[in-house]
Amino acid sequence: MTSESLPRTAESPNDPVGVRDAVRAVPAYPFTPVDAPIKLDQNESPYDFPAELKALAAERMLARPWNRYPDLHADTLRERIAAFEGWNPEGVVVTPGSNVLIKLLTELAGIGQTVVTVSPTFSVYTLEAQLLGARLVQVPLGADFSLPVEGLKAALRENPPGVLYVTQPHAPTGFADPQAAVRELVEAAQGWVVVLDEAYHQFSGTDYRDLIRAGGNRIGLRTFSKAWGLAGVRLGYALSTPTLAAHVQKLVSAFNVGLLAQTALEVALEHPGYVEDRAREVVAERERVLAALGGHPVWRAHPSQANFFLLRTPDADAAYRHLLSHGIVVRRQDKLPGLQGCLRVSIGTPAENDVFLAAARDFR
């Protein structure tokens, strides 16, 4: 059989046949790396993992065998995380980044079922729902970026169950809802798997562990990529009941977390003091930058409880290019619903933030 006689399911003649329509329909992860001296586009820590801890991790790495598979489910690391979080180790699941957990949780409770989240939202929730062919229901955020609690409760009532994604503080807006709103929503989601993504909690001071602990269907997501300054190592974790964690763990590929990540994270968890100090600096810098932007003639910064904020501009492309001409790369968010003209700006070091503020003042 020649290729001419095959049924033409591909969108372009070069597109391989056999790929599921859901996968074809989804665009690649919307990120293009841009080289600029000041990187304020990925909400990373502007500071590397402390050099002395890196050295300690490297030393420990050298002493361990590289020819052997690591811990099957990274049990030592799970125990360290459990001790750090005051959690039952059997309720902890670790993966190379919490993005992997979002995929697994969509596999757990989204495939053939429903994924409910807000709009705009963290792109990975919707990307995975689409890739895995889940029914995706998005409810628009309030005008002030608050959770649309009534709208979400209606979506939970009107759709067959699945998984509900809630982010606190929210991404990409940085908004933290009143605790009562989050609790009301989570408590209304009986029969759903409720995921509370707390990727930025160190910058908001919010902590929903007690809410997670109180319900058998709830999962908290946390990551080492932001406040811990370890985005390059790739490690995130879920906190839930042992029963739910055991189901999630079945979906994790064997030997998922490599030796480097396990070792680096064990060291980080033995010396976690730097995280709080840095988070405190980021929060102070965030408030300084937001206050300084208060008097800007055309740009308006939205308040935030995270390590980034949204900057509303009359022309996102012009503002983006202006910042880039000053050596600063930020993230465009202006194509997202409700975010016309918006750029997302991460908080950098004090010196980087000064350069950003000078560039902002320079814009007419």
Ligand SMILES: *Cc1c(COP(=O)(O)O)cnc(C)c1O
């Ligand atoms: C950055 C971020 C994460 C972390 O993803 P990792 O895969 O752990 O790096 C998770 N959720 C949200 C909303 C984020 O912004």
